[in-house]
Amino acid sequence: MTYNVVGCSTCHGFWLVEDVREQQTAQCRLCGHQHDAKTLRIRFSHDEREVAAQVRARILAEKAGERERFENVENYAALETRIQQDIETQAEFLEQEAKEAFSEYYSAFGEEYEQYHDRMNAVFSDEAKEAFSEYYSAFEAEAAEVGQWWMGAFREELEEYLERSDDLDVDVPDLGIAGEMTFTQQPPINSVATIALNKPLSSISKAVLETDHVREMLADVLREIAEERDSLTIAAILDDAGIELEDSNLPGLVTQIAKGSSDAVETFIDRLRLTGHGRSSLEDTFVVGRLLALSDEEPTIDVRLSESFWNLDRSQREMVCEYLAELAAGCSVRLVGSGLRHQRLFADHRDKLPVSYDSNTQHPESVGKRVERAREELGQNSTQVRILRALRAESGQTLSYSALDSAASLSPSRRSQCLHGTSSEAGIIELGLAADFGTDQNKHVELLRAGEQYLDWLDDEIAQQRRLDDAFSEVCNPSDDSRVNTRTHEAPSPEDDTDRTRLPHHHSIGWLARWNAIGAVASAPENGVGIVDYPLQEKDDRGEPGWYYDADRDHLVVSAEYDGPMQFWVCIARALASTRTFNRVLPPERLDEDGQFAEFVENHRDFLWSSRCLGYLPNRVEDGADYIAELRDAENHLCDMTKRLNRGDFECSEAEFRGVITREALGLAGTMVHLLDLNDVGLTREVRLPKFAQNFDADCTHLHKTFAIGAV
Incomplete structure (x- = not known):
């Protein structure tokens, strides 16, 4: 919540408003004038009310020409704390005084009060017993006649209900099929609904219900639940699935829908539209997903993940995620967005979503298969390998486009070919060895785990070839003067190791790997x-x-x-x-x-x-x-x-x-x-x-x- 200091153009006063840009109008606390919230000038904003109040007080003091006196007064937070302490001290004092007063009163009149209470109890106890005895005698016959009539009229129904209720474990049929939630960068082509995650839960749940296919599925599920089943079994199915709407007789609506009542369907849909609004509970919004989970059809829900989702408060985002999780119980929920947004959503709300980041379809092949493809497509001394080595040389294994061009001596066009591939050669991003991220003006490339494993394999191959070359050179060329040795790839000897107790004179600021930062x-x-x-x-x-x-x-x-x-x-x-x-x-x-x-x-x-x-x-x-x-x-x-x-x-x-x-x-x-x-x-x-x-x-x-x- 943000507290804004705003000014009134009518009385020229200042007051505090909570989240003024989220309101349509704001009324001046001093003169009562109603302002359009969009036109109000915000003088100051802060998440803490005490800070905003302090700034407002300073503005008023400067306007009145009393800044010097204001500076000699404690700040708002300190004054509020002191006043609260005074109130608590006074309350404690009055509480102690009251205890002492009541203690003195009880000491003085306790015995008289107990005697009076016992006397009144004896008097009115006898009168109450006499009154109830007269009332029972007067209506005893009528009560017996009513009980006998009720037992005669509903005996069969009552006996049937008691027999069915003796066994609390009602046979609940197994309905529906399991759904799933997956990350993807490609929108599904057969979705029944498309949701944009840019608004609170009330708007999102309403958008789902506005879909004709979803409404038809809900009506079909309710008819299937009630088909040839009695009210007790219907109630057990709904209870087992956790389906309940506050202030609604849901089993009764289901029975009416099964009888073909179109009005009952509309009543039920209208009641669902109210979920997520006002005092409606979060559990009410879950009814749609839990009902769809009882269907034999698995609809696909296209959920578009946009940056606007993070403009919502965290509590609002969590409610949306819980709603999507309930939808995924009976639907195929596809979270469509970029890989970076998938990572952010997974990092922020992994505990609310039934999805593993391994389901991200950015690289459908496993790491091993990507390495195997790279071994077939890339040469040991290719430009793509030079780019991979430049990325691995960085502590963060990440380089901007411009830094990569400089490190690997690339032109922008050649860099694009090596990253994304052409018809004649594969690119390292295409092979799943690296990934790019960032805005168009600030693109970066990072080395992926498959790229690291490919370089490890390549280094082992080079080292093995070097050992074979050395052995062949020793047999055929005993003279050291004629030996031709490949470039060494072994680690430096211990005596050449850098002394970490003394820092180098120049220290650059390195790039932190994206996976490291997100973790x-x-x-x-x-x-x-x-x-x-x-x-x-x-x-x-x-x-x-x-x-x-x-x-x-x-x-x-x-x-x-x-x-x-x-x-x-x-x-x-x-x-x-x-x-x-x-x-x-x-x-x-x-x-x-x-x-x-x-x-x-x-x-x-x-x-x-x-x-x-x-x-x-x-x-x-x-x-x-x-x-x-x-x-x-x-x-x-x-x-x-x-x-x-x-x-x-x-x-x-x-x-x-x-x-x-x-x-x-x-x-x-x-x-x-x-x-x-x-x-x-x-x-x-x-x-x-x-x-x-x-x-x-x-x-x-x-x-x-x-x-x-x-x-x-």
């Missing part, structure tokens, strides 16, 4: 910390952070290997404040959208300092571009400090200077976290601990402390 987001609880036990390899450069941005979800993931507090927070701060972030996630135009950031900088700079904890905001900053320049300077200054540490260029002790760098990195990282939150950008920070099990005691001593400080 990190899925495993981290909302506003919490998730721990995943997964084997990790040490990075060649532990000073290289990882970076990934999902534009569809507007979610940023940064990652760093933890070797110590200073090294980790420097990596995280650099990734968050990198040029990549300000080019793709927070460009100047996003900060200056609707002029909100510029207005805060001009009129409420102290709010950004205090409530939002935004640092690096001097008075010379006027807009988003200026602020980005300040943050980039802060990142460059942080890098300069690490260079000075490496050169020994500092006056204090090394421990003190490392503390200064760590505090600077924490400050920059915290500012970026708050700036991303202010612009509604999701963020996940991944901590990689490849040797956590070996260094558990040593790592835990400072891990808890540094994460508690940096977990803003």
